[in-house]
Amino acid sequence: MEPNQQEKQFGYSSGRYSNTGAGPTMQFVDIGHKDYVALIDPDTAFWSLLKKDKIADALDGSSALMQEFHKKRDSFVQEINNLRFGLKPSAVYFNPTERCNLNCSYCYIPDDMRRSGVQMTEDQLISALSILKEFFNKTLPEGRLPQIIFHGSEPMLARDAVFAGIKKFKDDFLFGVQTNGTLLDEESISFLTSEGIGIGLSLDGHEAAIANSTRKNWNGEGFFGKVTSVLEKLKGYPNYNLICTVTMQNMANLSNIVDFMHELEVPIGMLNPVRCTRQGAREIKPMDNELWPYYSAALDRTHDLYKKTGRKLVIANFANVLVSVVAPSARRLMCDISPCGGGRCFFAVGAKGDLFPCSEFVGVPGFNGGNLFNGDIAQILETDAFKTVTGRKVENIQPCSSCAVRHFCGSPCPAEAFEINGAMNHPGAFCELYEEQVRYALRLIADGKENDYLWDGWDDNVSTSVEITSL
Numbered sequence: 001m002e003p004n005q006q007e008k009q010f011g012y013s014s015g016r017y018s019n020t021g022a023g024p025t026m027q028f029v030d031i032g033h034k035d036y037v038a039l040i041d042p043d044t045a046f047w048s049l050l051k052k053d054k055i056a057d058a059l060d061g062s063s064a065l066m067q068e069f070h071k072k073r074d075s076f077v078q079e080i081n082n083l084r085f086g087l088k089p090s091a092v093y094f095n096p097t098e099r100c101n102l103n104c105s106y107c108y109i110p111d112d113m114r115r116s117g118v119q120m121t122e123d124q125l126i127s128a129l130s131i132l133k134e135f136f137n138k139t140l141p142e143g144r145l146p147q148i149i150f151h152g153s154e155p156m157l158a159r160d161a162v163f164a165g166i167k168k169f170k171d172d173f174l175f176g177v178q179t180n181g182t183l184l185d186e187e188s189i190s191f192l193t194s195e196g197i198g199i200g201l202s203l204d205g206h207e208a209a210i211a212n213s214t215r216k217n218w219n220g221e222g223f224f225g226k227v228t229s230v231l232e233k234l235k236g237y238p239n240y241n242l243i244c245t246v247t248m249q250n251m252a253n254l255s256n257i258v259d260f261m262h263e264l265e266v267p268i269g270m271l272n273p274v275r276c277t278r279q280g281a282r283e284i285k286p287m288d289n290e291l292w293p294y295y296s297a298a299l300d301r302t303h304d305l306y307k308k309t310g311r312k313l314v315i316a317n318f319a320n321v322l323v324s325v326v327a328p329s330a331r332r333l334m335c336d337i338s339p340c341g342g343g344r345c346f347f348a349v350g351a352k353g354d355l356f357p358c359s360e361f362v363g364v365p366g367f368n369g370g371n372l373f374n375g376d377i378a379q380i381l382e383t384d385a386f387k388t389v390t391g392r393k394v395e396n397i398q399p400c401s402s403c404a405v406r407h408f409c410g411s412p413c414p415a416e417a418f419e420i421n422g423a424m425n426h427p428g429a430f431c432e433l434y435e436e437q438v439r440y441a442l443r444l445i446a447d448g449k450e451n452d453y454l455w456d457g458w459d460d461n462v463s464t465s466v467e468i469t470s471l
C-alpha cells in the first residue's frame with residue numbers, strides 16, 4: 001500500500017523499489033518451464049512470466065512492467081483484500097440429516113451421527129429455509145439469489161422434506177444436492193433435472209474394485225454399478241458434476257478415471273485430494289510427491305481428450321487454482337483462499353438447526369456457533385466458533401507466510417489443520433500438491449493453453465489489469 005504523507009516524511013521509503021524499503025517483495029519462482037520463470041508479488045497475487053534471459057530487465061525499477069505494476073499495486077491490494085475480507089455469506093450447506101446409508105473410509109462425519117443421528121422433519125426443514133430466506137433478504141443485494149446445497153451425510157435419506165423445500169422455495173434460492181447417488185431413482189432424477197437443480201455425485205473409480213474400496217455401505221458393499229447408471233441417466237443434463245476423492249487406493253488410476261468421466265460425458269469433474277480430518281482418511285492419504293505424477297498425467301489427459309474430441313472435461317478444483325492465478329476474483333470454490341470461505345462466504349446448517357462455519361466442522365466439538373431456530377444468524381456468525389475459522393490467515397501460518405503462491409493456495413483446510421494438529425495456525429495436508437498445481441497452471445499460461453482447462457464463460461465480466469508482453 002502506498003505510504004501516506006507522514007510515513008513518507010518520517011518513516012517508510014516511497015516504495016518505488018522492489019524488495020527494499022516499503023517496496024513490494026517480489027519472488028522469483030521456477031515453474032519448470034524451459035523458457036519462463038514467474039515473478040510474483042505474493043501479497044497482491046500479482047505475477048508475471050519472464051523469459052529467463054530477461055530477469056534482470058524486469059527488476060529494473062524503470063522497466064515497463066515495474067512502472068505499470070507500481071501504478072496499479074494499490075488496486076491489486078484492494079482487489080485481493082476484498083476477496084479475502086469483504087465478502088458476505090451467500091450460500092448454505094444444508095444437512096437435513098445426520099444419517100448416511102454409506103460408511104466411506106474417509107468420511108468426516110462421526111460414525112454414531114451417521115448410524116443413528118437426527119433427521120429434520122418436513123416442517124422443520126421448511127421452517128429453517130424460511131429463517132434463511134429472511135436472513136438473506138436482509139443481507140444480500142436485491143435480485144441476488146442465495147444458494148442452498150443439500151449436503152451430507154446423505155440428504156436423499158430426507159428426500160421428501162428436501163423436495164418439499166425445493167418446491168416451496170424455488171423462487172427464493174438456487175438449489176443444489178450433493179449426494180452419494182445410491183438412492184436416486186427415476187422419479188428423483190426426473191424431479192431434480194426438471195427443476196434444474198445442481199447435482200453433485202461421488203464416485204472414486206472407473207471400475208468397481210477401485211470405486212468400492214473407499215465408498216461402501218455398513219456391510220462393506222459398494223455401489224459402483226448403481227452410481228454409474230445414474231451418471232448414464234444424467235448424460236446431457238448440464239448441471240451436474242462428479243467428485244472423485246483421491247486416495248492411495250485410486251491415485252495410480254486417475255488418468256483412467258478421467259477417461260471414464262469423459263466417456264460418460266460428465267461436464268465437470270473434481271479430483272479432490274482426501275480431506276484428512278479423521279483417522280480413516282489419514283490412513284489412505286497419498287504422499288504428495290507420489291501422487292503428483294499421476295495427478296499431472298490426469299490433467300494432461302483431460303487436455304488430450306479435449307483436443308481429440310472437442311469436448312472438455314473441466315477438473316473444477318484444479319480449474320479453480322488456475323483461475324485464481326489468471327483472475328483471482330473469478331474463482332468459484334472458496335477453499336483455496338485465505339481465510340477460506342467457511343463461515344465467511346457460506347456456512348453449514350446441521351440437522352438440529354445448528355450452525356457451523358463449514359460442513360467439515362459438523363462433528364468437531366467447539367465449532368457449533370448456535371442454533372438458527374432460537375438464535376440470531378448474524379450474531380452466530382460473530383461467535384468464536386466462526387471467528388476462529390474466518391480469522392485463520394496465511395500470514396500467521398508457517399511456512400505459508402513466506403510462500404510465493406499463498407494466495408493461489410490459501411493453505412487449506414482449517415478443519416484439517418485443527419484435527420491433525422489441534423490448532424489452526426498450521427498448513428493443511430497437501431502443501432506440495434498445491435505448489436505443483438500452481439507451477440502447472442503457470443506453465444499452461446506460458447504455453448497459452450489455460451482456456452482449454454477452464455469452464456466456458458469463466459472470463460465473462462473479468463477485465464485485464466496489466467498486459468505487458470514485451471518481456
Ligand code: SF4
Pocket residue numbers: 394399400401403404405406407409410411412427428430431432434435
Ligand atoms: S500450504 Fe504450502 S503451497 Fe499452500 S500457501 Fe502454505 S506453503 Fe504455500
Ligand code: SF4
Pocket residue numbers: 334335336340341342358359360412413414415416
Ligand atoms: S478449506 Fe476446509 S473449512 Fe474451508 S471451506 Fe474448504 S472444506 Fe470448508
